[in-house]
Amino acid sequence: MEAPRIDPGEALAELSRIRLDEVALDAVLARVADLANRAVPGSAEVSVSLVQAGANRAIAYTSDLARSLDEWQYEHDDGPCLDASVSAVSISLPDLTDEPRWPGWAARARAAGMQSSLSIGLPIQEAVTGALNVYGGTTHAFDKASIELAEEFAAYAAVALANAHLYESTATLARQMQEAMRSRAVIEQAKGIIMGQRRCSAEEAFTLLAKLSQDSNRKLREVAEALVARAAVS
CATH class of the missing domain: 3.30.450.40 (GAF domain)
Known part of the structure; x- marks a missing residue:
């Protein structure tokens, strides 16, 4: 019908x-x-x-x-x-x-x-x-x-x-960009902490972060977040 x-x-x-x-x-x-x-x-x-x-x-x-x-x-x-x-x-x-x-x-x-x-x-x-x-x-x-x-x-x-x-x-693209910006921000924070502790350059600090990430089998952002968290309570 x-x-x-x-x-x-x-x-x-x-x-x-x-x-x-x-x-x-x-x-x-x-x-x-x-x-x-x-x-x-x-x-x-x-x-x-x-x-x-x-x-x-x-x-x-x-x-x-x-x-x-x-x-x-x-x-x-x-x-x-x-x-x-x-x-x-x-x-x-x-x-x-x-x-x-x-x-x-x-x-x-x-x-x-x-x-x-x-x-x-x-x-x-x-x-x-x-x-x-x-x-x-x-x-x-x-x-x-x-x-x-x-x-x-x-x-x-x-x-x-x-x-x-x-x-x-x-x-979706906006969420990805926001996530990338957050990741970059925490990585930059972690680099700054390493530079202050070791008196090294930004490039050397990033190399150290990358090595820690590889050695611990964790994402670079996760390593950076952990370092920033430790610095905040110390």
């Missing part, structure tokens, strides 16, 4: 009003899936899948049925969703009773009541890919106009995922 219809223009306008910096990614993609399901003619179920670092998952879906059809592909490493994710193209399967490329998955989809499918790759970046998957309850459910409309929703999902990945990457 098709979901209650909504005018495609209204659906896309609603998506455009979502502030990607104020709404959680899962909530954005759930809205994309819901609106696509209601706006794309012939759609019965929709999911958004994500492939990152070799891990596949259905990140948004309109029903458990849609999620299960995606997860079957992940478990068997076979299906149109995965191929669309890798190639970043649109794969339309108009009749699942006659599908030689993925017969196992097609049989699973037919058993669940789906007769056609559409998977649209989301080109996010090299390490992160995904697909918008639209399932139809009849054969030949998606004509050219339906496919083009689904691709518009897929483009929005790709932007949301790319923004989220960029934010995550930026936040």
Whole structure:
């Protein structure tokens, strides 16, 4: 059974009003899936899948049925969703009773009541890919106009995922830089202590720290922290 219809223009306008910096990614993609399901003619179920670092998952879906059809592909490493994710193209399967490329998955989809499918790759970046998957309850459910409309929703999902990945990457880089700055600060403190105790140069102090690190099989920062801690209580 098709979901209650909504005018495609209204659906896309609603998506455009979502502030990607104020709404959680899962909530954005759930809205994309819901609106696509209601706006794309012939759609019965929709999911958004994500492939990152070799891990596949259905990140948004309109029903458990849609999620299960995606997860079957992940478990068997076979299906149109995965191929669309890798190639970043649109794969339309108009009749699942006659599908030689993925017969196992097609049989699973037919058993669940789906007769056609559409998977649209989301080109996010090299390490992160995904697909918008639209399932139809009849054969030949998606004509050219339906496919083009689904691709518009897929483009929005790709932007949301790319923004989220960029934010995550930026936040990770910031944490790494902060950690590096903290490490450098404590190492400089330890060098200063050694220079004061041994009347040596900064280069000689660092060489001594490096040797202590190697001899004790500890990270340079850990050796520096221990030396600074001892100096603080002495």
